[in-house]
Amino acid sequence: MDLKKLAARLIPDENLPSLSDCEKAYPPRVLKEGAEVTRLAPSPTGFIHLGNLYSALADERAAHTTGGVFYLRIEDTDEKRKVDGAVESVIRSLKYFGINFDEGAEIDGENAYGPYYQRRRAPIYRAFAKDLIERGLAYPCFCTEEELDEIRRVQTENKEITGYYGKYAVWRDKSEEEIYAALDKGMPYVIRLKSQGDVNIKHTFRDAIKGSITVTENNQDVVILKSDGIPTYHFAHAIDDHFMRTTLVIRGEEWLSSLPIHIELFKVLGFELPRYGHTCSLMKVDGGTKRKLSKRKDPELSLDFYRAQGYYPAAVIKYLMTILNSNFEEWAAKNPTASYTEFPFSVSKMGRSGALFDLDKLNDVSRDELSKLTPEEMYEFLNGWVKEFGTDADRAHFENSGYIIKILALIMGAGQKKRRKDIERAEQSVRLFDYFFDDTFAPEYSFRFDGDTVNGMLSAFAESYDENDDNSAWFAKLKTAAASVGFASENSEYKANPEKYKGNVSDAAEIVRIAITGSPNSPDLCTVMGILGRERSLARLDAAKR
């Protein structure tokens, strides 16, 4: 068969680049020995999830700990699944977590290996498909969907491996006449690889993450160009990873089963195989058993969840680092002030199977990381969240940065030996400010004493209150007021003769606390009153009277 003539008929495009033009256009990168070139290659479906962030972090660390390059490639060959704005959303989401690309789609960088949208690289794929046809390593297949379904049905019935291979690859050895007849009839066709593999042959393969694995040779005549002339993932990624000079492909383990196809494609294309590392899936414990995080059941799989809940991005990254490399936690404990970027990340230390993602553990890391911030830094973080997700009242409150920072210093225990770890996420913490503002102060006055006692305590304390008192003077006055309405002013007295008193001094303090904050639990009350100011404090003492 005249394969050149067939290739020209199947791919008649003028001005396709020559294969050597491609090699020249995308020369090997000049990087230092050992530098990794990695990529995130999402399909623009609009849903960027924790698994993507996990992979992206591994890619980014692998590139940036070796002086390499991390780039963004958009795998947009499936027009149906494309969502507008998805690329911007990937970039924005990753940036929020501090992960930045050096080059790629919509990135200000060198970008010499672009375009980074697969749809814009069609001539390159078509040139290589044409070459494979000319070399007898690819051929057109005119099977209809119904015919393929029938093949699958027979294979399933015979308990055979499904797919287009061997005797089932009906167009593999068709004659020239049959092929041209189909073309003349205008029948739609795809281009398939003419596999040279043998499933009886197995090879040992070194996965950068999973270590040594056995792969069986491919014998499937997979589609490389779809009927619309657009390449499949298999074909496009092989060509792109070669010409973008990727050294390490980190991707989900769901691709492991396609690895034999990819190994064969690189071979027939004459490209050196990059290293592959297949990441394990993120799992959670649900009802005592471990299962994969699911898009449908687990809101925490979506990255939008972390933004909306106001997770501190650095805490999410730090937690992911503990899953990525099990020795990270120990390193971080030894280097409490160091950034995760100083950690000697290693792809080969990544988990080989089911990484457990535990939201409670993330919350612990989050509280811990946030407790290290200064009140000013905390303000910046919370304000960012409030601007996007807070209520109008939150936004108005946060305009008063000085006031919020004073509250934060109190809530966080700034300046004290032991920092408090009450703040877990922005969404939860913003509510801690509500009682500091009159418009969101919504007390439920549930006093444990009768009206006269409450009123007496509040009046006596209000009369003696002086905003210039320090903590101990403030407390002395509280005790005096307590004693004046029948509470014990010392705990020891109360313990000795409980029947003589209405309660002890902390019961009396609770009355004031409820009046001021609306709740029997609050941070240091003297400081709370100082932040609220004299006028507002006295008004609250008065308003709480029964």
Ligand code: GLU
């Ligand atoms: N576009 C593929 C996906 O979104 C990328 C897989 C890869 O990283 O090679 O799953």
